[in-house]
Amino acid sequence: xxxFNYTIAIDAMGGxxxxxxxxxxxxxxxxxxxxxxxxxxGKETSIVKxxxxxxxxxxxxxxxxxxxxxxxDKNSVRDAIKVGKDSSMWxxxxxVKNKExxxxxxxxxxxxxxxxxxxxxxMMDGIDKPAIAGLWPNFKGVSVVMDxxxxxxxxxxxxxxxxxxxxxxxxxxxxxxDPTVALLNVGSEEIKGHEELKNAFNAxxxxxxxxxxxxxxxxxxxxxxxxxVIITDGFSGNIALKTAEGTVNFITTEIKKIFSNSxxxxxxxxxxxxxxxxxxxxxxxxxxxxxxxxGLNAPVIKSHGSADSLAFxxxxxxxVKILRGGLxxxxxxxxxxx
Amino acid sequence: xxxFNYTIAIDAMGGxxxxxxxxxxxxxxxxxxxxxxxxxxGKETSIVKxxxxxxxxxxxxxxxxxxxxxxxDKNSVRDAIKVGKDSSMWxxxxxVKNKExxxxxxxxxxxxxxxxxxxxxxMMDGIDKPAIAGLWPNFKGVSVVMDxxxxxxxxxxxxxxxxxxxxxxxxxxxxxxDPTVALLNVGSEEIKGHEELKNAFNAxxxxxxxxxxxxxxxxxxxxxxxxxVIITDGFSGNIALKTAEGTVNFITTEIKKIFSNSxxxxxxxxxxxxxxxxxxxxxxxxxxxxxxxxGLNAPVIKSHGSADSLAFxxxxxxxVKILRGGLxxxxxxxxxxx
Numbered sequence: 310x311x312x313f314n315y316t317i318a319i320d321a322m323g324g325x326x327x328x329x330x331x332x333x334x335x336x337x338x339x340x341x342x343x344x345x346x347x348x349x350x351g352k353e354t355s356i357v358k359x360x361x362x363x364x365x366x367x368x369x370x371x372x373x374x375x376x377x378x379x380x381x382d383k384n385s386v387r388d389a390i391k392v393g394k395d396s397s398m399w400x401x402x403x404x405v406k407n408k409e410x411x412x413x414x415x416x417x418x419x420x421x422x423x424x425x426x427x428x429x430x431x432m433m434d435g436i437d438k439p440a441i442a443g444l445w446p447n448f449k450g451v452s453v454v455m456d457x458x459x460x461x462x463x464x465x466x467x468x469x470x471x472x473x474x475x476x477x478x479x480x481x482x483x484x485x486x487d488p489t490v491a492l493l494n495v496g497s498e499e500i501k502g503h504e505e506l507k508n509a510f511n512a513x514x515x516x517x518x519x520x521x522x523x524x525x526x527x528x529x530x531x532x533x534x535x536x537x538v539i540i541t542d543g544f545s546g547n548i549a550l551k552t553a554e555g556t557v558n559f560i561t562t563e564i565k566k567i568f569s570n571s572x573x574x575x576x577x578x579x580x581x582x583x584x585x586x587x588x589x590x591x592x593x594x595x596x597x598x599x600x601x602x603x604g605l606n607a608p609v610i611k612s613h614g615s616a617d618s619l620a621f622x623x624x625x626x627x628x629v630k631i632l633r634g635g636l637x638x639x640x641x642x643x644x645x646x647x
Numbered sequence: 648x649x650x651f652n653y654t655i656a657i658d659a660m661g662g663x664x665x666x667x668x669x670x671x672x673x674x675x676x677x678x679x680x681x682x683x684x685x686x687x688x689g690k691e692t693s694i695v696k697x698x699x700x701x702x703x704x705x706x707x708x709x710x711x712x713x714x715x716x717x718x719x720d721k722n723s724v725r726d727a728i729k730v731g732k733d734s735s736m737w738x739x740x741x742x743v744k745n746k747e748x749x750x751x752x753x754x755x756x757x758x759x760x761x762x763x764x765x766x767x768x769x770m771m772d773g774i775d776k777p778a779i780a781g782l783w784p785n786f787k788g789v790s791v792v793m794d795x796x797x798x799x800x801x802x803x804x805x806x807x808x809x810x811x812x813x814x815x816x817x818x819x820x821x822x823x824x825d826p827t828v829a830l831l832n833v834g835s836e837e838i839k840g841h842e843e844l845k846n847a848f849n850a851x852x853x854x855x856x857x858x859x860x861x862x863x864x865x866x867x868x869x870x871x872x873x874x875x876v877i878i879t880d881g882f883s884g885n886i887a888l889k890t891a892e893g894t895v896n897f898i899t900t901e902i903k904k905i906f907s908n909s910x911x912x913x914x915x916x917x918x919x920x921x922x923x924x925x926x927x928x929x930x931x932x933x934x935x936x937x938x939x940x941x942g943l944n945a946p947v948i949k950s951h952g953s954a955d956s957l958a959f960x961x962x963x964x965x966x967v968k969i970l971r972g973g974l975x976x977x978x979x980x981x982x983x984x985x
Contacts, residue, residue, distance in 0.1 A: 339698045353817060417681035430922075438755055446897075447897070448897070448900070452861050458833055461833070461839075461840065462841060481900050493795050493886060495799070495881070495885040495886065495889075497884055502799065502882075503799050503800060503882065520798075520815055527889050528885070528887070528888070528889030528891075528892070528893055529889040529890070529892045529893035529896070530893065531890065531893055532893040532894065532896060532897040540887075543833070544833055544840075544841065544883060545882060545883050545886050547833040547866070548831060548833065548866045548879075548883045548886060548887050549866070549869040549886050549887065549890040550757075550866070551833075551865050552866035552867070552869065552887040552890050552891050552894075553864030553866075553890050553891065553893075553894045554866070555866055555867035555869055555870040555891075556865045556866065556870065556890075556891045556895060556898075557894060558867070558892040558897060559784075559785070559786070559870040560894075560895060560898050560899075560930060562786070563926060563929050563930065564926050567922055567925045567929065568919075568922055573922075576924050577915075577919040577922055579916055580915055580918060580919075581906075581915040581918075581919055583911075584905055584912055585906045588901060588902050588905050591901055591905065592898065592901060621902075
């Protein structure tokens with residue numbers, strides 16, 4: 310690796326408008342922080358062309374590894390594994406496996422990224438399945454919610470494992486000693502929920518955890534910010550996330566419609582523009598961009614396929630926080646201490 | 648029953664600020680529509696006192712049935728069944744059983760309402776379990792989403808049954824001949840989701856339905872309004888609903904905070920007040936108040952416990968729509984035709 314402490318592998322080819330947005334995101338990051346090295350995987354000619362547009366991307370911060378092919382969003386996971394070995398995604402993951410990078414970021418095909426990562430980087434000892442964690446804004450800051458869709462079927466062990474892993478993720482990003490962890494349920498009473506969830510509740514109540522287990526939480530309280538880490542199965546977690554995204558879009562569109570439907574409304578909007586800009590900034594989903602695959606021997610960051618350069622910049626920031634916070638070491642020591 | 652075509656049983660004692668809000672909601676309804684009769688169950692002295700405040704609640708529209716006790720929100724379902732036989736909720740449900748009312752509305756204890764309704768009114772032939780349906784605003788109008796929490800465990804038969812029932816509910820409320828029905832899932836591809844859901848997808852694809860089966864829908868597309876009825880298990884449905892509620896609250900609070908944080912913001916708000924009022928009206932959750940318990944031999948409407956008089960008014964409106972739309976007959980003929 311380079312002389313810097315941290316090296317990140319970037320799959321520059323996945324998602325919309327790549328590699329343009331990826332390189333622009335990298336340039337934004339390097340304006341803030343120059344102490345990270347990047348292995349950039351993808352079509353060299355395109356990447357060189359993009360980099361030439363940004364004076365602040367200097368040779369000491371990156372290396373390009375030319376990859377002729379790329380895994381497309383439309384590829385099935387099976388096809389991706391079969392023919393993807395020369396792709397930018399595969400090579401980027403491989404560089405983590407070969408200890409040439411500490412972490413990989415990709416905005417490509419989620420399923421392929423998950424399966425190839427599991428294949429090459431492997432699960433940590435003692436952990437059954439990978440989970441996808443995400444950041445969720447709330448009144449007091451940000452929560453971690455997981456699993457957001459990696460595991461449709463969930464058992465008691467998964468809830469307990471992911472509670473520990475989620476707490477470590479929160480610690481590594483936000484530097485809080487004793488995060489609170491809760492299980493997402495349809496009520497806060499002990500008797501509610503399905504069997505696996507109730508068993509997990511009992512196990513976590515009895516366990517000596519190195520986090521504060523605060524019981525159940527309902528969907529309408531995620532926003533309160535009283536709980537740092539919210540654990541749920543991948544089916545419910547994905548539905549909660551997508552429904553919240555849809556609701557944000559619904560409300561902001563309704564507001565726009567009402568303000569743009571009349572001359573008076575347009576004047577009001579113009580007058581209030583700086584405030585609406587503030588609202589937009591405070592709700593900007595790009596700030597929370599990046600699904601974090603956990604449980605593998607190295608973190609894998611999935612940037613949203615439709616994310617732009619600013620969103621990609623936030624993914625890089627998150628990745629570096631995770632590395633500096635020592636996430637993998639934290640999780641490992643947690644599971645070794647059992 | 649009365650000389651009117653429809654008689655509704657009202658449990659006047661459940662939820663916050665009862666019976667005041669219930670009677671005020673009734674008064675609001677009777678301003679619009681006088682062709683419905685109400686059996687009002689609860690403490691007679693309190694109800695008479697409340698009614699005396701509204702000149703438009705006339706004797707031909709109601710009868711009070713005095714009930715000395717009431718089921719509290721804090722009561723367990725078991726206690727409610729054991730000691731609740733003299734309660735306003737029990738008596739109101741009983742009046743439906745005895746064919747003295749066509750439908751019951753209550754803002755009391757959800758669990759007790761569900762279990763006592765099942766006990767007294769009984770399930771329709773051919774239907775296994777009751778489901779809770781709700782109205783969900785979207786860009787084009789309103790969708791029906793169910794189950795919102797009655798059934799934590801869900802099998803293939805439930806999905807298929809509830810698709811039919813949901814379509815009939817939509818028909819009875821919105822008078823649309825061929826509503827579209829979709830299953831809530833974590834992706835739109837056929838291979839996604841758990842086994843029960845995939846089996847239901849296959850069954851609904853092969854069945855000759857009297858609705859348009861449109862496959863899977865993801866949480867972020869509920870708002871689009873392209874699907875009339877969205878079917879999901881009670882666990883995911885409750886989490887989706889609560890998360891959406893929390894998200895609405897989060898966004899509107901953020902907007903208020905930003906506009907009230909400065910003198911300039913307050914001036915902007917004052918200037919734009921009529922528009923913000925319009926936004927508030929368009930998103931007002933009270934308009935969608937009322938969980939509808941389906942699958943029983945009569946509809947049971949659960950008004951939100953914290954709902955106010957306007958919300959209760961919307962519950963009554965919804966109830967009358969359901970009765971006029973002939974929901975129970977529609978569902979019955981559907982299941983008899985099998």
